[in-house]
Amino acid sequence: MPLAKRIIPCLDIKEGKVVKGTNFVSIKNAGDPLERARAYRDQGADEIVFLDISASSEKRKTKIDLARRVAKELDIPFTIGGGISSVEDARTVLSNGADKVSVNTAAIANPGLVSELNDVFGQQCVVIAIDAKRSGKAKSGFTVCSYGGSLDTGNDVLAWVVEVERRGAGEILLTSIDRDGTKSGFDTELTSLVCSNTKLPVIASGGCGKIEDFLNILSEGRGKKNRRKAADAALAASVFHYGEFTIREVKEFLLKNGVNVRV
DSSP: OOOOBEEEEEEEEETTEEEEEETTEEEEEEEOHHHHHHHHHHHTOSOEEEEETTTTTTTOOOOHHHHHHHHHHOSSOEEEESSOOSHHHHHHHHHTTOSEEEESHHHHHOTHHHHHHHHHHOGGGEEEEEEEEEOTTSTTSEEEEETTTTEEEEEEHHHHHHHHHHHTOOEEEEEETTTTTTOSOOOHHHHHHHHTTOSSOEEEESOOOSHHHHHHHHSOOOTTTTOOOOOSEEEESHHHHTTSSOHHHHHHHHHHTTOOBOO
C-alpha cells in the first residue's frame, strides 16, 4: 500500500495572531494560534505548520516562545518557519519542541545552509519552503520568490528544487503565490512539474477552495492527456480557519474516493 497522504493545516503568524491573505497580501486576522492548533489536532491533522510570515522581511528571528507553547499543547508533529537563518536559529526552535524547521529566504541567500542543517539535525528535520510564481523568464515557467513572496529572485523553480535536494533537504513545501488565498484550486501544473523532478516528498500549498481540490492534488492524473504526479501532502489554511469544512471531513471524502489517509 502506498504511503498515506497527509493533510496539513497552516497557521501564518503575525504579531502573535493567525492571519490569512490573498496572493501573500491583504492580510486578515484569523484567530489565536494555540486555539486553532488544538482544534486541528482534534480534527485529525497529520501535522501542523506555523509560519512567522513577517520575520524575514522584518529581519528578526522567529519567536521562540511560539515553539515552546505549541510543544506543550500538541502531540502531533509540527514545523516552524520564518526568520530561521542559521544552524543556531534552527537549534533553538527544535530544542524548544518543534519537529522540523522550514527555511526559505535564508536558504536562497545561502544555499549552504541546507547542507549545514542536514549535517547537524538530519534530513528529516529540514523543510525547504519554495514560493513559486508563474513567469515567462524561467524555462520551467515558474520562478522562486523570497521575503514572503515579495521579491522575485528570477531563479527557476526546477533548478532550485534540484539544488536543495542535492544539498540534503528532506521535504519541499511548495506554495503557488498565484493561487494563494484565491480558492481557485491548487496549481496542479506547478505541483506535478516539481514532483516529477524530485524524489523528495512535496507538500502542495496555495489555492484550496473546495473539498474536491484535495482529491485533485493528491491523486495521480490518468491517461496521456492528464498524466501528472500527485503531491505527498496537501496544506491549506483559510478553508479550515473559516470552517468551510473540517480536516476529518476532508479525510473521509478522500477515503471514499480511494486515497489512502490516516484516520
